[in-house]
Amino acid sequence: MITARNLTKSFGDTHVLRGLDVHIERGGIYGLAGRSGAGKSTLLRCINGLERYDSGSLIVDGIDVKTLSGKAMMAFRKNIGMVFQHFSLLERLNVYDNVALPLRCWKYKSAFIDRKVRDLLEIVGIPEKIRQRPRELSGGQKQRVAIARALTMDPHILLCDEATSALDPKTSKAIIDLLKQINGQMEITIVFVTHQMSVIRGLCKEIAIIENGKVAVSGTVEDVFRQQPGALKNLIGEGDAGPGGEGMKTITLLLPREIAGPLIARMAVQLGCDLTIQGGDPLLSGEDPEGLTISFPEKDRLGVEGYLAGHNVAWKDADTQNTRSSDRVDAYGKAYETQVPGIRPDLL
Amino acid sequence: MIPDGYWAYWWRYFDGIIAPSIGATLRMLSVSMLFSFIGGFILAYFLILYGPQGLRPDRSKYRVLDFMVSSIRSFPIIILIVAISPITRMVVGTTIGERAAILPLTVAATPFMARIIENSLRGVDRQLIEAARSFGASDFQIIMKVMVKESVPMIVAGTTLATITYLAATTVAGAVGAGGLGAVALNYGYQSFNNTVLYTSVMILFIMVLIIQRVGDWLYKKIL
Numbered sequence: 001m002i003t004a005r006n007l008t009k010s011f012g013d014t015h016v017l018r019g020l021d022v023h024i025e026r027g028g029i030y031g032l033a034g035r036s037g038a039g040k041s042t043l044l045r046c047i048n049g050l051e052r053y054d055s056g057s058l059i060v061d062g063i064d065v066k067t068l069s070g071k072a073m074m075a076f077r078k079n080i081g082m083v084f085q086h087f088s089l090l091e092r093l094n095v096y097d098n099v100a101l102p103l104r105c106w107k108y109k110s111a112f113i114d115r116k117v118r119d120l121l122e123i124v125g126i127p128e129k130i131r132q133r134p135r136e137l138s139g140g141q142k143q144r145v146a147i148a149r150a151l152t153m154d155p156h157i158l159l160c161d162e163a164t165s166a167l168d169p170k171t172s173k174a175i176i177d178l179l180k181q182i183n184g185q186m187e188i189t190i191v192f193v194t195h196q197m198s199v200i201r202g203l204c205k206e207i208a209i210i211e212n213g214k215v216a217v218s219g220t221v222e223d224v225f226r227q228q229p230g231a232l233k234n235l236i237g238e239g240d241a242g243p244g245g246e247g248m249k250t251i252t253l254l255l256p257r258e259i260a261g262p263l264i265a266r267m268a269v270q271l272g273c274d275l276t277i278q279g280g281d282p283l284l285s286g287e288d289p290e291g292l293t294i295s296f297p298e299k300d301r302l303g304v305e306g307y308l309a310g311h312n313v314a315w316k317d318a319d320t321q322n323t324r325s326s327d328r329v330d331a332y333g334k335a336y337e338t339q340v341p342g343i344r345p346d347l348l
Numbered sequence: 349m350i351p352d353g354y355w356a357y358w359w360r361y362f363d364g365i366i367a368p369s370i371g372a373t374l375r376m377l378s379v380s381m382l383f384s385f386i387g388g389f390i391l392a393y394f395l396i397l398y399g400p401q402g403l404r405p406d407r408s409k410y411r412v413l414d415f416m417v418s419s420i421r422s423f424p425i426i427i428l429i430v431a432i433s434p435i436t437r438m439v440v441g442t443t444i445g446e447r448a449a450i451l452p453l454t455v456a457a458t459p460f461m462a463r464i465i466e467n468s469l470r471g472v473d474r475q476l477i478e479a480a481r482s483f484g485a486s487d488f489q490i491i492m493k494v495m496v497k498e499s500v501p502m503i504v505a506g507t508t509l510a511t512i513t514y515l516a517a518t519t520v521a522g523a524v525g526a527g528g529l530g531a532v533a534l535n536y537g538y539q540s541f542n543n544t545v546l547y548t549s550v551m552i553l554f555i556m557v558l559i560i561q562r563v564g565d566w567l568y569k570k571i572l
Contacts, residue, residue, distance in 0.1 A: 074484040088476045101493065
C-alpha cells in the first residue's frame with residue numbers, strides 16, 4: 001500500500017531522510033518509532049504530500065506522490081486522513097462544524113454532512129458533545145473529534161503524528177483502543193508515528209524504528225521486542241547497554257520496604273520472571289534509606305522497568321548508579337493497566 | 349464661575365460649526381476605514397499566501413508587496429496627503445474638504461490594515477493549517493475557512509486600534525484642507541484663540557475614542 005524506496009529529504013543543510021526504505025501493508029497498523037528529529041514525522045508528511053521529498057520514490061496506493069500537484073494532490077489527500085499531536089481543531093468552531101469542515105470544503109450537500117458528522121461522532125464515542133467548543137473538551141475528547149474529522153472522507157489510510165503524546169496514559173489507552181476498533185471496522189491502514197514504546201506495543205502489528213533518517217530495524221512488534229536490537233535500546237534510552245543479554249541485572253527500588261515487598265511479589269507473578277531479593281528484608285520495616293535491591297535476568301529488564309514505571313516507582317541502576325523515576329513512564333510497556341493497591345504516590 | 353450667557357454662546361458655536369463637523373469626521377473615518385479594510389484584506393491575503401512561511405511561498409512577489417506596504421507606511425499622514433494631492437485632484441476633482449481627504453486616508457490606512465490582518469492570520473497555529481491541507485482544502489479555503497475564521501477576534505481588535513489611529517489622522521488631515529473636527533479645532537479654535545471651540549472639539553474626539561473602543565471590546569467578547 002505504501003512503499004518508500006531510498007527516500008531522501010533535507011531542509012537546507014539538515015538531512016532528515018537519508019535513503020529510507022519502508023513497506024507498509026494494506027489494512028494493518030504500522031508503527032514508526034524513533035527519537036525526535038529522526039525523520040519519522042517528515043516521512044509521514046511525505047506520504048500525504050505535505051512535504052516534498054528530494055529523491056527516491058514513494059508509492060502510495062499505486063501513485064507516486066511526487067507526480068502530484070494542485071487539484072490532483074488535493075484529491076489524493078482526500079483519501080488520507082491525518083491526526084496530530086495537538087489535535088489541531090478550530091477553537092472558534094464547535095465539534096459539529098469542526099468535523100463538517102472537510103465535507104464543506106469538498107462542497108457536500110448539508111443533509112449528507114449532517115448524517116456523516118453524527119455517524120462519526122457516534123463511532124468515536126462523543127455524540128453528546130456535538131455543540132461543544134474544543135476548549136470545553138478534555139484532551140482525549142479533542143483527539144476523538146480530530147479522529148472523526150480525519151475519517152469524514154472515508155480515507156484508505158489514517159496517518160497519526162504523535163497522536164497520543166499529549167495525553168495521559170489512561171487516555172492514550174482509550175484512543176489506542178478506538179484506533180484499533182476503527183482499523184478493524186473500516187479496514188483503514190493506520191500509520192502511527194510515536195516515540196512512546198507503550199503505544200507501539202499496545203497498538204501496532206508491525207513497526208519500523210527510524211534512526212538518522214533510515215530504517216534501523218523493522219518487523220513485527222513481537223520480533224523486534226524479542227530480539228531487542230540496538231535501535232530499540234537506543235530508543236528506550238538504555239544507551240550503550242552492551243551485548244550480554246544473558247546476565248543478571250541488579251537494581252535498587254527506592255521505596256519503603258513494607259511497600260516494596262508486596263510490589264515485588266506481584267511483579268514476579270505478573271511478569272512470570274525470577275526475581276531475587278538481594279538486600280534488605282521486605283518483611284522488616286526499617287530506617288534504611290537505601291531501599292530494596294533486587295536482581296533478575298537481563299531478558300526481563302524491559303518488563304520489570306515497564307512495570308515499575310507504570311507504578312510510579314523510582315529505582316536506581318546498580319551498575320550505572322543512574323536513578324530512574326516515574327517520568328519515564330511513556331517509554332515502557334503496558335504496565336499502567338494494573339495498579340498495586342497500597343502504594344501511595346505521596347510516599348515517593 | 350461660568351458667566352451668564354456662556355451656554356448660549358457655546359451653543360451657537362456648537363450648533364453652527366462643531367456639530368456639522370462631527371458628521372464630516374464620521375463620514376471620512378467610516379468610508380476610509382471601509383475601503384482600507386477591503387484593500388488591506390486583499391493585500392494581507394497575498395502577503396500570507398506568498399510570505400516566507402506562507403501557503404505558497406514566492407519570494408519575489410512577496411518582496412514587491414512587502415516593499416509597497418512598508419514604503420506607504422513610512423509616510424507621515426500629513427506628508428502623504430500633500431504628496432498625493434495631484435492624484436487626489438485627478439480622482440476627486442479637488443484637494444480640499446472631506447471627500448478629498450478620504451482618498452489619502454484610505455491610501456495610508458490600507459497598508460496599516462494589511463499588516464494588522466497579516467499579523468492576525470500569522471498567529472494561526474501552523475499545525476492547524478497542515479490539518480486543513482491534509483483533508484484536501486485549497487489555499488483559498490485554508491485562508492478563508494481556517495485562518496480568517498480563527499483570527500476574527502484578532503482582526504476585530506486590530507481594526508479597533510486602526511480606527512482610533514485613523515480618527516486621529518482625520519484631525520491631522522484637517523491641517524491641510526480636510527474638513528471635520530480637526531479642522532474646526534485648529535481653525536476656529538487654536539488659530540482663532542477660541543478655547544471654547546478647541547476644548548469642545550477635543551472632548552468630542554475623546555468621547556468618540558471611548559465609544560469606538562467600547563464597541564470594539566464588545567464585539568471582541570461577543571465573537572470570541
